[in-house]
Each structure stands twice: as structure tokens, then as C-alpha cells.
Amino acid sequence: MSIIGLRACGGEEELMSPIVVIGAGLGGLAAAVRLAAAGREVTVVEAREVPGGCCGTASVGDYRFDTGPSVLTMPDVLAEVFAAAGEEMADVLPLRRLDPYYRLRYHDGSHLDIVPGEEAMIEQVRRLCGGAEADRYRRFRATIGGLFACEWPSFIDRDMTRLRSLVQPGVLARLAALGGFRRLDRLVRSHLTDARLIKAHTFQSLYVGLSPQRALGVYAVIAHMDTVGGVFFPRHGGMHAIPRAMAAVAERAGARIRYGVRAVEVETGSHGVSAVRLDTGERLAARHAVVACDLPRAHAGLLPAGARDWRLRRPRYSPSCLVLHFGLDRRLAGQAHHTLHFGRGWSSTFSALNAGRPQPDPSLLVTYPGSDAGAAPPGHATLTVLEPTANLSGADGWDGLTSRLEERLLGRLAGLGYGDLTSALRLTVDPPAWARLGHSAGTPFAMDHRFTQTAWFRPAGAARRVPGLHFAGMYTAPGVGVPPVLISGKLAAERILETSR
Incomplete structure (x- = not known):
């Protein structure tokens, strides 16, 4: 809605009420862009010196690393953020589609490339698994497409703050018919028989913090997003180019972003949110606040008591990860961008x-952003390796564990053909480091997505007892991942704008 439209609706006073967004991660920036573009007075406060939150960056010597998500799917969700401010994504953040999206390597020496195009992908399956499995895959592909078409408008791209949003008998019946309420592993096995292909379409359950045996079949939509919708990467600047572009668009739309300042208290009055107090001693008057940071930590002092949410009484956290970033003095010929x-x-x-124990024989996600020319000197490259591991809530202790896991991981990489990386420049991020960066339980993946922490059962996007207090980010619905976090920011902005209509 335009500024003129808001004034015509009698919302001029609300229009001029200031809004403070706490956190310049993807969720906070998605909200800030939309609110500023609608003519609102928006201030974003960010404790770090750069935007991005979880979608961060780090430099060691001449090498620059993306320290957050490496997989970008559903680029239309991101394009909608820029479009809200009247800007084209192709102008501010050009992307390229990866090909292959992933290269999956199995312990028997075989591999499967996940490639664009239905027929091309079916041919990849036929090459690896045979014609009969390729036919089964074609039918399975249609099934997960149906799940996606059913879930996206009804549960993912929709405000689940109210319980009635969950009660959609027709949609639920359709999901049940497609197998959405079976366990993911059983759903996939009912369509596919080759163990390698089953792994290719169930490993994504780790994105929501669950094993394929525990995750619901509805999460097959992640495999659809990855393997059908495609994986993308910014043409310049790596993944951290995403929050940088969003911050620039927000500022052009009129938002003010303050870096290096921390919100310490959301103040309330008789009508709800009244101000946000900073660690500088300043008090920013606010009619609305969007909290887009680690939610359990926010409830430990930032938020008023009235904001408590019963859904956070006993949070169940996702596993964490050990990440090793390497600066290489060579390029890797033929290496895919993502190799699992x-x-x-x-x-x-x-x-x-x-x-709560380290995996005995973990699967590894290796990211080689060879097209990101600015990440390393000419002729050099960066390499990032992620190993899933336990979070800090269930671990008996982490002392000495990182060094042992690093040593094991270096040996595994050598065996996989990456050479001896022991002397390569290295940046290590383990669960204690994630905790120091502000992530509860030492995991950058927030709460897992078991049924009782999904949709309406996930922490609410608005505080029922504190008018004007809204939430965005991984801890609220839709949940973890770049597209869901962007949507959470959009939903927060829409709730605020609704007050003026």
C-alpha cells in the first residue's frame, strides 16, 4: 500500500509512529525494507558492524568466507523483498543458477549430480539407478511437487500467528493423501527403492534439525526446493552480498541502520511497546518493535515479561555443526559448488x-565457491566443510572435542581427494563458537521442526499481551532457512501495516 493510501485510510498518526527493528539479519532487513517502502519511520539496530546476522562474513588474511548459509533456494522470495521497494533484483543482486545444484558422492564411489531440468535429472537417475528407478523418480518428483503446491500458500507463505490458520480441512486432507503426515523416510521409500536416491531426497531433513525417521513427510518440500526449484548464488560477493544488498535497499527506501549498537530493553507502556533502549543509554521511541535476533536470549532480558511464550518453555534445539573454512593456494579443477x-x-x-554425541561416520557438505573471484587471490580459492554435530544442550562437554574432530575431518578430506590441508590457512567454527556469536545451545539452526515446534506451535510472530511487539527470524514461523526467514520478516511487516488499514 502506498503512503497516500495509508493517509487516505486515516492512518496518518500510525504512519508516523516510529518502528525499531532489532537485528539486521535477513528477517529484520526483510521487514525493514517493506516498512520503509510503505513510508514508515524505521530504525534498524545491529550489534555487529555489518548486516547479515547468521548470513555473515569473515576474513582471514587475503581470504573471505561466508560464515552462514551456503544454499540459496526460492530466489523469487528474495526478489519480492526488493520489489516491495520498487527495485529489481537483477539490478541490485544478480544471481546465477548453479549447475549442478549438488554433486552427491557415495561411499561406493558412485555419484549423482542434481541438475536443472526434469528430463535431464531423470537421465541422471537412469544413469545411476536404472530405467525402472527413473520411472519411479518421475512419479516421486510429481508427488513432492504436489506437496509443495499444497504447503507453500497454506502454511509456509502465511501468517500462522492465529490457531485458526492451522485449521484448513481441505488442505490437511490433501497433504494426508500425498503422504505428508507419514515419516519422511517412509514416504520416500514408498516411491523409491535405490538407497542412494533415497539419501538424496531425505538428507534435507537435517535442515530442520531432525532425522528422516523423525521428520514428517511434509518436509519433502525441502527436497523439492533444492532439487527441482534449484540452488542459486550471487554473481559477486558471495552469500553475504544478500544482506548487503538488502541493507542498501532498505536505506534507499528511507530506513536508518545503526551498526555497532545493541538493544538492551524493549520498554512498554499502557498501549504496548513504547521504546527500545540501547547500550549507549539512548532511548528510541517506538510504537512497534520487530525482534529479529536469537529469541531465547531475547527473553533473558531484552523483552518484557508479558512477551513470554509458552512455546519456548522447553525448546528442543536442532543439532549444530563444526565448520572448517580453508584458504587454498590452488584451484580445484572440476569441483562442484556444493558436494555432499x-x-x-x-x-x-x-x-x-x-x-548428543559426534557422528561416527558423518556426511560432509563441501562448498567450493569458485565463481566468487573476490574471495581469494588470483589462482587461489576458498573451501568450506560442514560436519553436523551435537549442540551444547545435549553434549557432556566440549573440552578437547573440537581438536579431535578437526583431526578426523582433515584425515577424511585427504582420503576424499582434497589433499593434505593441515597446513592450509584455516578458520574453525564449533558449537562453543556459535554460542559466543549469540546462538542459543551453540547451534545456528535454532529450534528443530518436530510437529510441536512447527507452524502455529512455533513461537508466535506477535506477542499477544504486548501490542506492537513482533518477531522475525528462525525461531518463529515459517522457521529455518533463507526463504522462511525472509517470509517471517514479510509477515511481521504486514501485521504492522495492517494496523493502518
């Missing part, structure tokens, strides 16, 4: 995570 090396074990690895 599956371990020999499967169920046992998830059992270890559930028990």
Missing part, C-alpha cells in the same frame, strides 16, 4: 546426534 559426501553409516549417524 555421504558416510557409510546412515541411521547410526542420526542416532548419535540425537544422543
Whole structure:
């Protein structure tokens, strides 16, 4: 809605009421862009010196690393953020589609490339698994497409703040018919028989913090987003180019972003939110506040008592990860942007995570952003390796564990053909480091997505007892991942704008 439209609706006083967004991560910036573009007075406060939050960056010597998500799907969701401010994504953040999206390497030496195009992908499956499995895959692909078409408008791209949003009998019946309420592993196995192909379409459950045996079939939509919708990457500047572009658009739309300042208290009055107090001693008057930071930590002092949400009484956190960023003095010929090396074990690895132990034979996600020319000197490259591991809430202790896991990981990489990386420049991020960066339980993946922490059961996007207090980010619906976090910011902005209509 335009500024003129808001004034015509009698919302001029509300229009001029200031809004403070706490956190310049993707969720906070998505909200700030829309609110500023609608003519609101918006101030974003960010404790770090750069935007991005979880979608961060770090430099060591001549190398620059993306320290957050490496997989970008559903680029139309991101394009909608820029469009809200009247800007084209192609102008401010050009992307390229990866090909392959992933290269999946199995312990038997075989591999499967996840490639664009239905027929091309079916041919990849036929090459690896045979014609009969390729036919089964074609039907399975249609099934997960149906799940996506059903879930996206009804549960993902929709405000789940109210319980009635969850009660959609027709949609729920359709999801049940497609197998959405079966366990993910059983759903996929009912369509596919080759263990390698099953792994290719169930490993994504780790994105929502669950094993394929525990995740619901509705999360097959993540495999659809990855393997059908595609994976993208900024043409310049790596993944951190995303929040930088969003911050620039927000400022052009009129938002003010203040870096290096921390919000310490959301103040309330008789009508709800009244101000946000900063660590500088300043008090920013506000009619609305959007809290887009780690929610359990926010409830430990930033938020008023009335904002408490019963859904956070006993949060169940996702596993964490050990990440090693390498600066290489060479390029890797033929290396895919994303390579997933599956371990020999499967169920046992998830059992270890559930028990709070390191995986005995983990699968590894290797990211090689070879097209990001500015990330390394000419002729050099960066390499990032992620190993899922336990978070701090279930671990018996982390002392000395990182060094042991690093040593094991370096040996595994050498065996996989990456060479001896022991002397390569290295930046290590382990669960204690994630905790120091502000992530509860030492995991950058927030709460897992078991049924009782999904949709309406996830922490609410608005505080029922504190008018004007809204939430965005991984801890609220839709949940974890770049597209869901962007949507959470959009939903927060829409709730605020609704007050003027």
C-alpha cells in the first residue's frame, strides 16, 4: 500500500509512529525494507558492524568466507523483498543458477549430480539407478511437487500467528493423501527403492534439525526446493552480498541502520511497546518493535515479561555443526559448488546426534565457491566443510572435542581427494563458537521442526499481551532457512501495516 493510501485510510498518526527493528539479519532487513517502502519511520539496530546476522562474513588474511548459509533456494522470495521497494533484483543482486545444484558422492564411489531440468535429472537417475528407478523418480518428483503446491500458500507463505490458520480441512486432507503426515523416510521409500536416491531426497531433513525417521513427510518440500526449484548464488560477493544488498535497499527506501549498537530493553507502556533502549543509554521511541535476533536470549532480558511464550518453555534445539573454512593456494579443477559426501553409516549417524554425541561416520557438505573471484587471490580459492554435530544442550562437554574432530575431518578430506590441508590457512567454527556469536545451545539452526515446534506451535510472530511487539527470524514461523526467514520478516511487516488499514 502506498503512503497516500495509508493517509487516505486515516492512518496518518500510525504512519508516523516510529518502528525499531532489532537485528539486521535477513528477517529484520526483510521487514525493514517493506516498512520503509510503505513510508514508515524505521530504525534498524545491529550489534555487529555489518548486516547479515547468521548470513555473515569473515576474513582471514587475503581470504573471505561466508560464515552462514551456503544454499540459496526460492530466489523469487528474495526478489519480492526488493520489489516491495520498487527495485529489481537483477539490478541490485544478480544471481546465477548453479549447475549442478549438488554433486552427491557415495561411499561406493558412485555419484549423482542434481541438475536443472526434469528430463535431464531423470537421465541422471537412469544413469545411476536404472530405467525402472527413473520411472519411479518421475512419479516421486510429481508427488513432492504436489506437496509443495499444497504447503507453500497454506502454511509456509502465511501468517500462522492465529490457531485458526492451522485449521484448513481441505488442505490437511490433501497433504494426508500425498503422504505428508507419514515419516519422511517412509514416504520416500514408498516411491523409491535405490538407497542412494533415497539419501538424496531425505538428507534435507537435517535442515530442520531432525532425522528422516523423525521428520514428517511434509518436509519433502525441502527436497523439492533444492532439487527441482534449484540452488542459486550471487554473481559477486558471495552469500553475504544478500544482506548487503538488502541493507542498501532498505536505506534507499528511507530506513536508518545503526551498526555497532545493541538493544538492551524493549520498554512498554499502557498501549504496548513504547521504546527500545540501547547500550549507549539512548532511548528510541517506538510504537512497534520487530525482534529479529536469537529469541531465547531475547527473553533473558531484552523483552518484557508479558512477551513470554509458552512455546519456548522447553525448546528442543536442532543439532549444530563444526565448520572448517580453508584458504587454498590452488584451484580445484572440476569441483562442484556444493558436494555432499555421504558416510557409510546412515541411521547410526542420526542416532548419535540425537544422543548428543559426534557422528561416527558423518556426511560432509563441501562448498567450493569458485565463481566468487573476490574471495581469494588470483589462482587461489576458498573451501568450506560442514560436519553436523551435537549442540551444547545435549553434549557432556566440549573440552578437547573440537581438536579431535578437526583431526578426523582433515584425515577424511585427504582420503576424499582434497589433499593434505593441515597446513592450509584455516578458520574453525564449533558449537562453543556459535554460542559466543549469540546462538542459543551453540547451534545456528535454532529450534528443530518436530510437529510441536512447527507452524502455529512455533513461537508466535506477535506477542499477544504486548501490542506492537513482533518477531522475525528462525525461531518463529515459517522457521529455518533463507526463504522462511525472509517470509517471517514479510509477515511481521504486514501485521504492522495492517494496523493502518
